[in-house]
Amino acid sequence: MATEALIQLQALRKSYNAGLPSEAEVLHGIDLTVARGEFTALIGPSGSGKSTLLNVLGLLERATGGSYRLAGRDVTAFNDDERTRVRHAVIGFIFQFHHLLPAFSALENVMLPALIGSSNGNAAADGAALAPKAMRAQAAALLKDVGLQDALHKKPAELSGGMQQRVAIARALMLAPQLVLADEPTGNLDTHTSDGIFELLRRFNRERGTALLIVTHDPRLAARCDRIVELVDGQIAADRPNAAV
Amino acid sequence: MGWGFEWTVALRFLREGRMQTVLIIGGAAIGVSVIFFITAVLQGVQQDLIRRVMGSQAHVVVKPLEETVAPLVADTGDGRSRLPVVQARPQRLTSIDGWAPLANLIETTPGVRAMAPVATGAALAIKGNSTRSINIIGTEAESYLRVVRLDDKLKSGILDLRPGDAVIGIELAKDLGAVLGDRFRVQNAEGVSEVLRIRALLDLGSRELNRRNVYADLRVAQTLLGIPGRVTNIDIALHDMMQADEVAARLRASTGQLVESWIQTNSFLFTAINNQNVMTYLIRSFITIVVALGIASVLVVSVVQKRKEIGILRAVGATRRQMLIVFLLQGAIVGTAGALIGSAFGQALIVIFSKILRNAEGDPLFNLAFDWSLVGVVLVSAIVLGLLSAVLPARNAARLDPAQAIRG
Numbered sequence A: 001m002a003t004e005a006l007i008q009l010q011a012l013r014k015s016y017n018a019g020l021p022s023e024a025e026v027l028h029g030i031d032l033t034v035a036r037g038e039f040t041a042l043i044g045p046s047g048s049g050k051s052t053l054l055n056v057l058g059l060l061e062r063a064t065g066g067s068y069r070l071a072g073r074d075v076t077a078f079n080d081d082e083r084t085r086v087r088h089a090v091i092g093f094i095f096q097f098h099h100l101l102p103a104f105s106a107l108e109n110v111m112l113p114a115l116i117g118s119s120n121g122n123a124a125a126d127g128a129a130l131a132p133k134a135m136r137a138q139a140a141a142l143l144k145d146v147g148l149q150d151a152l153h154k155k156p157a158e159l160s161g162g163m164q165q166r167v168a169i170a171r172a173l174m175l176a177p178q179l180v181l182a183d184e185p186t187g188n189l190d191t192h193t194s195d196g197i198f199e200l201l202r203r204f205n206r207e208r209g210t211a212l213l214i215v216t217h218d219p220r221l222a223a224r225c226d227r228i229v230e231l232v233d234g235q236i237a238a239d240r241p242n243a244a245v
Numbered sequence B: 001m002g003w004g005f006e007w008t009v010a011l012r013f014l015r016e017g018r019m020q021t022v023l024i025i026g027g028a029a030i031g032v033s034v035i036f037f038i039t040a041v042l043q044g045v046q047q048d049l050i051r052r053v054m055g056s057q058a059h060v061v062v063k064p065l066e067e068t069v070a071p072l073v074a075d076t077g078d079g080r081s082r083l084p085v086v087q088a089r090p091q092r093l094t095s096i097d098g099w100a101p102l103a104n105l106i107e108t109t110p111g112v113r114a115m116a117p118v119a120t121g122a123a124l125a126i127k128g129n130s131t132r133s134i135n136i137i138g139t140e141a142e143s144y145l146r147v148v149r150l151d152d153k154l155k156s157g158i159l160d161l162r163p164g165d166a167v168i169g170i171e172l173a174k175d176l177g178a179v180l181g182d183r184f185r186v187q188n189a190e191g192v193s194e195v196l197r198i199r200a201l202l203d204l205g206s207r208e209l210n211r212r213n214v215y216a217d218l219r220v221a222q223t224l225l226g227i228p229g230r231v232t233n234i235d236i237a238l239h240d241m242m243q244a245d246e247v248a249a250r251l252r253a254s255t256g257q258l259v260e261s262w263i264q265t266n267s268f269l270f271t272a273i274n275n276q277n278v279m280t281y282l283i284r285s286f287i288t289i290v291v292a293l294g295i296a297s298v299l300v301v302s303v304v305q306k307r308k309e310i311g312i313l314r315a316v317g318a319t320r321r322q323m324l325i326v327f328l329l330q331g332a333i334v335g336t337a338g339a340l341i342g343s344a345f346g347q348a349l350i351v352i353f354s355k356i357l358r359n360a361e362g363d364p365l366f367n368l369a370f371d372w373s374l375v376g377v378v379l380v381s382a383i384v385l386g387l388l389s390a391v392l393p394a395r396n397a398a399r400l401d402p403a404q405a406i407r408g
Helices: A050-057 A080-090 A106-120 A122-126 A132-145 A161-173 A191-208 B004-016 B018-054 B099-107 B141-147 B170-176 B207-212 B218-225 B241-255 B267-305 B307-315 B320-353 B372-399 B402-407
Strands: A007-016 A024-034 A039-043 A065-070 A091-094 A179-183 A211-215 A227-232 A235-241 B060-063 B112-127 B130-139 B154-157 B165-169 B183-187 B193-202 B213-217 B233-238 B258-261
Touching: A007 A050, A024 A050, A024 A065, A024 A235, A039 A050, A050 A065, A050 A179, A050 A211, A080 A091, A080 A106, A080 B320, A091 A161, A106 A132, A106 A161, A106 B004, A106 B320, A132 A161, A161 A179, A161 A191, A179 A191, A191 A211, B004 B018, B004 B320, B018 B267, B018 B320, B018 B372, B060 B241, B099 B112, B099 B233, B099 B241, B112 B141, B112 B170, B112 B218, B130 B141, B130 B170, B130 B207, B130 B218, B141 B213, B141 B233, B165 B170, B165 B207, B170 B193, B170 B207, B193 B213, B193 B218, B207 B213, B213 B218, B233 B241, B241 B258, B267 B307, B267 B320, B267 B372, B307 B320, B307 B402, B320 B372
Parallel strands: A039 A211, A039 A227, A091 A179, A179 A211, B130 B213, B165 B193
Antiparallel strands: A007 A024, A007 A065, A227 A235, B060 B233, B060 B258, B112 B130, B112 B183, B112 B233, B154 B193, B165 B213, B183 B193
């Protein structure tokens, strides 16, 4: 089990509007294996299917062909409920536009995954149910770790873009997931801020052994990952370890 | 495993949608307060009406059968029948002989609360040179007061009907120029008369009744009416006056006498109450539907506005069920808040309008006591209503595809 890869995709296909005249296949048979703790960049031109792949990997969407094993489970045929539970237990998300809930403070946003788990029984099943106090403490510690100890009770609108993305990172890490999926995490940030965010992700990858898969357009950023997977027209065009790191 | 997440998000969404939330709770509150108010008005009006009309009437009256004339059909010999014009027979004062066994039968009939024997008929009241036509009602005070609540209408004196006592309406007292304690003479058509002393004055709520009704001892009335030992009717009070028709039918079958329910004799009142009830029911139903549609439409819009947030929550691990509950809770919260505010507002309306809407005596039309049972009913219905209204939007929220929602 421990030696099994975190992600195993075999001939994975994804098409939209399946069965309709407008059917369009976006992913044409992807084979991809990601080890635990790996730090991978996913690059490729617009429309190459990066986001779709990320959604399928993140169990937000279901593949239409092939198979997907995640953390030792075959999740290919999982229904929405099962996918949600696995997603909750295994995966953290970081989106390009931060995607924090505007009505919740930074601290509450970070606590959300734990709060969700405490009321749907998922956390209890994982043996990780947290008391509200412990939840707060852990969320506060994470925010401190991303350098936001002074912004715990601020609403997202009161935070800069870089700060919001730090909150999103803290939220993604709240339940100590094995895999963090990041879609253009620095996409709309300036270079300096981007570097800070990237360093943070790198640090968590090293310190916690969290595997990261980062979709990025930024070659500078990709160059600093352990492995670069390039997607072109829904197929893997290149997959190479990054010797430079 | 509580509902911490669902409650937190539901409340936060409502708080975030500030204006929408205020408007829809306001709408629900107004709906509830109107329901509250019209219910109170209706109850007030009906109680007043019933008190007024039924104040001096029994719910059910047992009378002897009327004397009828059997038409004589004569055979004319050529195969045809001749139908004579039947002239109604002038009715004598009919009375029930041996009413004691009948009384036993009535008393044991289900639904009957109390009964009293009554001998009633027309007579003249004479004092000095003023003579008035009256309706003498002879009965036994103790049992009669359980049938008709005359004590409510007592203006002065003591409600007691010993032989020689009379209880009369205030108008008659005025007409006769008599006061409490005065004596007057009651005389029948044959010239037989008795002198009675006024023991009490009543206000029966209608000028006509105040002018005509004279209550006296049963035996005195029997003598005056020329029916010693007999009664003209037996007045009955029921536990539930709305059951009058049913009980009357039962009595008709068991006694073989003429039995009239107040619903028959006051069909206008019964129809009016019925129509009012149907109208109020309709109004209440429409208000309920409007409130439900209001809550539903606001939540439908809210689901659309919160697409992205729902997507994020789903991505972060919230299940469809959890999103469903988040929106159902919002419906229930809006319903509850509307019901609480609406009940308070409705009660305020009642207090304000009780100063404006008054009955003929100038008393407030409503019962001002806060109707807790109505609050309970309203609250429970509002929660159910809120939940039902939220079903459609909540299902929309639960079905939202998270990947699409996040994409924008």
